[in-house]
Amino acid sequence: MASFGHRLRRAGLKFASNAIATKTVPLSLARPIVSFTFDDFPRSAATVGADVLERHGARGTYYASGSLCGRTEDGIGYYGPEDLVSLHDRGHEIGSHTFGHTRTSTMTRTAIEEDVEKNHAFLKGILPGLVLEDFAYPFGDASPVSKLVLQRHYSSCRGTGEGLNVNRADLGLLKAVAPGEHQSGRGKVVEAIADAVERKGWLIFYTHDVIETPTRWGCSPQLLDEAVGHAVHSGAAVLTIREALAVISRRGEG
Numbered sequence: 001m002a003s004f005g006h007r008l009r010r011a012g013l014k015f016a017s018n019a020i021a022t023k024t025v026p027l028s029l030a031r032p033i034v035s036f037t038f039d040d041f042p043r044s045a046a047t048v049g050a051d052v053l054e055r056h057g058a059r060g061t062y063y064a065s066g067s068l069c070g071r072t073e074d075g076i077g078y079y080g081p082e083d084l085v086s087l088h089d090r091g092h093e094i095g096s097h098t099f100g101h102t103r104t105s106t107m108t109r110t111a112i113e114e115d116v117e118k119n120h121a122f123l124k125g126i127l128p129g130l131v132l133e134d135f136a137y138p139f140g141d142a143s144p145v146s147k148l149v150l151q152r153h154y155s156s157c158r159g160t161g162e163g164l165n166v167n168r169a170d171l172g173l174l175k176a177v178a179p180g181e182h183q184s185g186r187g188k189v190v191e192a193i194a195d196a197v198e199r200k201g202w203l204i205f206y207t208h209d210v211i212e213t214p215t216r217w218g219c220s221p222q223l224l225d226e227a228v229g230h231a232v233h234s235g236a237a238v239l240t241i242r243e244a245l246a247v248i249s250r251r252g253e254g
């Protein structure tokens with residue numbers, strides 16, 4: 001468990017990272033947007049999760065850590081090369097989540113740059129021609145330094161700070177919402193989507209495994225199905241992160 005000093009340092013970095021918002025864009029959306037994203041990512045997100053999305057005609061964004069490819073840890077099987085190929089072919093977005101799945105606040109500028117290259121080389125080794133546009137911070141952990149370095153490399157960087165992106169979006173540290181467990185998650189999902197629709201914001205869900213008895217970071221197939229179905233019927237556009245950014249930048253020009 002992290003010591004008090006560690007937690008204090010993290011809280012300070014979190015505050016400073018949010019305060020340094022040098023990559024913000026106005027969000028004047030004609031139609032609210034909901035995005036579904038998966039971190040790491042467990043194989044079940046690529047199989048069960050992708051099937052749920054596709055049943056509703058939607059696609060997701062999968063943030064991959066190269067070091068997790070083909071691994072099984074704590075009973076969770078992670079994606080393999082064939083999952084990356086399959087997701088990509090079916091129109092899902094592949095994003096980056098560092099190679100080493102490391103807290104970026106603990107890394108030097110050089111280490112971050114090297115890790116970015118390593119993950120890109122690894123993923124492009126499986127999917128030549130892959131363009132990695134979007135990033136998610138492992139553990140949602142950012143520092144002012146890591147944020148400034150990473151937001152130069154990517155169109156967007158997503159954290160785990162809970163909330164709706166509304167009025168202005170910080171593309172260096174996008175807010176997101178975890179659906180949570182099925183019992184409590186259902187109400188939370190419905191509320192978050194209603195809020196996004198009312199305020200015409202960009203709601204980004206993030207999760208990990210999609211299994212019947214999910215880990216505390218995951219989500220059951222039923223809850224994901226309800227969330228995607230609800231989002232589709234809410235009148236929001238259900239888009240990958242890349243597609244959402246294309247809509248947002250078009251609005252910005254007009």
Ligand SMILES: [Zn+2]
Pocket residue numbers: 039040097101137138139
């Ligand atoms: Zn992660």
